[in-house]
Amino acid sequence: xxxxxxxxxxxxxxxxxxxxxxxxxxxxxxxxxxxxxxxxxxxxxxxxxxxxxxxxxxxxxxxxxxxxxxxxxxxxxxxxxxxxxxxxxxxxxxxxxxxxxxxxxxxxxxxxxxxxx
Amino acid sequence: xxxxxxxxxxxxxxxxxxxxxxxxxxxxxxxxxxxxxxxxxxxxxxxxxxxxxxxxxxxxxxxxxxxxxxxxxxxxxxxxxxxxxxxxxxxxxxxxxxxxxxxxxxxxxxx
Numbered sequence: 001x002x003x004x005x006x007x008x009x010x011x012x013x014x015x016x017x018x019x020x021x022x023x024x025x026x027x028x029x030x031x032x033x034x035x036x037x038x039x040x041x042x043x044x045x046x047x048x049x050x051x052x053x054x055x056x057x058x059x060x061x062x063x064x065x066x067x068x069x070x071x072x073x074x075x076x077x078x079x080x081x082x083x084x085x086x087x088x089x090x091x092x093x094x095x096x097x098x099x100x101x102x103x104x105x106x107x108x109x110x111x112x113x114x115x116x117x
Numbered sequence: 118x119x120x121x122x123x124x125x126x127x128x129x130x131x132x133x134x135x136x137x138x139x140x141x142x143x144x145x146x147x148x149x150x151x152x153x154x155x156x157x158x159x160x161x162x163x164x165x166x167x168x169x170x171x172x173x174x175x176x177x178x179x180x181x182x183x184x185x186x187x188x189x190x191x192x193x194x195x196x197x198x199x200x201x202x203x204x205x206x207x208x209x210x211x212x213x214x215x216x217x218x219x220x221x222x223x224x225x226x227x228x
Binding site: 004006034041042043044046049091093095104106107108109110111113 | 149151153158159160161162163166168206212215216218219220221223
């Protein structure tokens with residue numbers, strides 16, 4: 001089945017620095033990738049939708065200049081948290097759509113635990 | 118937009134018993150309803166899904182039912198095992214668009 005690889009699985013960074021999270025579709029081409037954020041014991045909240053070769057669409061309340069998303073190829077999307085602050089500490093998860101499965105083939109990455117100190 | 122509600126938030130069952138988690142959705146245009154299992158520190162894993170043209174789907178010990186008229190769908194796990202302990206999320210989607218997730222159910226199976 002479809003596999004989405006997300007790295008790193010966890011990262012600790014100092015306040016004010018930037019962190020990049022990668023999401024790769026290993027055995028399929030992903031025209032669309034979604035980035036979610038999940039706080040402890042809460043549900044997944046969609047941050048943005050990225051389409052290969054075009055700008056990401058951000059959900060209301062998500063700062064596009066702080067959470068930079070790049071989807072330059074059909075197998076790679078990156079989320080960069082710029083000038084990270086402790087309140088950005090969270091679990092970030094990507095999801096990719098498998099074109100072969102049409103509209104219903106979504107696979108999630110394993111998530112990245114970000115801790116800003 | 119779509120609103121998905123999920124109940125209960127926590128559920129404890131004895132090993133071997135059945136577990137049922139229920140979700141309701143608001144937008145009748147939603148046509149795809151997946152269920153995900155999330156273990157601590159990991160991403161969600163799809164365990165079963167159902168499309169709006171089907172009323173029930175079963176995969177071994179797991180089944181999902183959908184009532185389009187009432188706009189609710191349920192996850193049924195039979196013969197529960199300790200390894201079924203995890204957080205379960207329901208979601209609703211309109212085809213190729215974003216998923217709207219429920220608030221999650223923490224299931225504990227007591228040996």
